[in-house]
Amino acid sequence: MSKNAKISNVVIKRLPRYKRYLEELQKQGVDKVSSNELSRMIGYTASQIRQDLNNFGGFGQQGYGYNVNALHEEINQILGLNREYRMAIAGAGNLGQAIANYTLYYKNGFIVDTIFEVNPKLIGLKINDIEVLDFDQMVDTVHDHNIDLGIICTTKESAQEVADRFCRGGVHGIWNFAPVDLKVPDHVALENVHLSDSLHSLVYYVSRQETAADDEK
Amino acid sequence: MSKNAKISNVVIKRLPRYKRYLEELQKQGVDKVSSNELSRMIGYTASQIRQDLNNFGGFGQQGYGYNVNALHEEINQILGLNREYRMAIAGAGNLGQAIANYTLYYKNGFIVDTIFEVNPKLIGLKINDIEVLDFDQMVDTVHDHNIDLGIICTTKESAQEVADRFCRGGVHGIWNFAPVDLKVPDHVALENVHLSDSLHSLVYYVSRQETAADDEK
DNA sequence: TAGATTGTTAATCGATTAACAATC
């Protein structure tokens, strides 16, 4: 029952943050933590933390709190971090290369398998030991290499075409860095990193801030 | 009155998306658009679009809709995109360089002024015409160059120290790419791009998806 | 004018917080 209930996206978006703090506690050798202590660290209310966790099961113990190692392991399990993911990047520009090199992914089961490019000068080369293949080989390669995740670091103009090819190749998720909203089939998960949107919303507050500061003069 | 009412962050986060679609319409030479047409494109309800816009003023006209150019200009105004922003990046690693090179910023009034690094091999060099200065010069340089925005592309271990220096140097906003939650004074705006959190929430849906697919076999 | 579409109020829905009984 409760296991089948669809969990709200806002809850899912908070899980990686729980994970980060639990990792930190683990590193510090702390072995138990209460929702109140977590609240002080993470900044969510204790009530919200308990509600969030109880979407997935009762991981705590009354009168004691939560076991740090066990809870971390549970959250890894929930997020699906207990396995490997094969990834391919489309676009070997600055951002694509940065993502390819980002050490994060080599650890923790994220494997960058291939980079796809249109620029003939780059095709055939290796970037950080990852082979750069022709954009035209995308569908077959994605399929043959069993790619789970497609990462889009192309221009906004090519992004939808690239997404389509990733989907035809059989990826289960797309991590999109191009500043467009893509259409993908229901069975493909989509996560956007819209950097320009992010900067623009920052600037909203900055411009407000600077005006407020001017007012005080 | 209504101008002073604090506008919810969820609304602000939608504004850049309105901007993107209005830009697109403008490029296509469309000169009027209704909330219903916008709804079909953007995917928010027409009702929500009208509610959002009316937080800032009545930009439409009954029986007609919204003038594309005028509305785009209004949203630029609201977001604070009608001026220049001087930016400095801390961390000249892959991500820092990618952000520095990202052409987006050169256009539209975002100027990357300086990059700060600890690695002595990089200090004094130029990356894409931007000078790389010693991390130790941060506070003074940020102040003297009138930097508005600090961009953090360091490790999570250095991020808080870097944020402190940006704040002491007088930035009004911080764009943080390090996987930590930073403490900054109230008058400094903070926008996080937590790439690992983003990937982890994607993987939640991917792993669910793959399990569901397996079940169907 | 008639038709269209906004601006805005009211109704609904969902997410967060508070409270407390259950229990370790």
Next chain:
DNA sequence: TAGATTGTTAATCGATTAACAATC
């Protein structure tokens, strides 16, 4: 056992959607 803290229900708060009168 007594104290602490969870799991969970109920209350509140805020955000979204629906409805419609105002008006171009």
